[in-house]
């Protein structure tokens with residue numbers, strides 16, 4: 001694939017290294033220093049991968065739509081811009097895959113949590129809760145992944161009161177813990193990211209998927225993964 005990277009920080013650098021190791025070409029890199037050049041640099045790329053800052057997401061989506069380049073959107077914390085981005089994608093018939101967490105393990109964790117939460121439906125004795133921890137430089141809190149887990153717990157337990165606690169400290173790549181607590185015991189499910197490699201692998205998987213499909217619209221990474229896992233399982 002001929003890739004454009006929007007953002008070249010901690011995530012962008014890991015994606016660039018993985019992409020080159022897999023034989024892909026990283027042909028353009030956009031950071032805050034050359035943000036104004038994005039529209040000029042993008043045409044001719046197979047896919048753009050964005051791990052930058054929330055404020056840049058609408059401009060990146062617009063530049064990719066104008067260039068006809070599908071976008072893998074990994075940046076988090078752009079909920080306020082979501083309606084505008086959805087409108088733009090629909091109007092321009094653009095293609096975008098987004099996800100608060102591109103780790104394949106976390107997306108499997110969502111399913112584990114959904115299955116567990118169903119066991120607690122109607123059991124008032126157990127209170128569901130979420131704890132998440134990330135490195136000190138992560139800007140958004142709670143994390144997009146924690147918000148997703150809260151939505152899953154609300155849906156599957158029927159409870160609205162699902163507290164989320166966030167910690168920002170040191171260099172933690174990302175930990176999410178889901179608990180169900182009663183007077184007599186506690187059940188804990190934990191996902192711990194060991195490095196940024198898992199996010200980068202998922203972003204590149206999404207890039208390959210979106211390049212093959214080119215179906216216009218906003219695709220959630222969870223749905224992309226459903227598709228990829230279904231294909232993989234038929235091959236086993």
Ligand SMILES: NC(=O)c1ccc[n+]([C@@H]2O[C@H](COP(=O)([O-])OP(=O)(O)OC[C@H]3O[C@@H](n4cnc5c(N)ncnc54)[C@H](OP(=O)(O)O)[C@@H]3O)[C@@H](O)[C@H]2O)c1
Nearest residue numbers: 007008009010011031032035051052056075076100101102
């Ligand atoms: N979805 C997931 O799985 C996942 C996983 C990890 C992280 N994330 C998210 O990905 C984003 C980036 O994380 P990170 O840890 O890589 O952050 P980071 O190290 O702070 O890097 C941010 C990058 O964005 C660039 N940037 C800033 N403004 C820009 C603009 N207007 N146009 C283009 N690039 C711009 C920065 O350039 P300068 O250095 O020039 O300022 C830098 O290269 C965050 O939102 C984070 O929460 C998502």
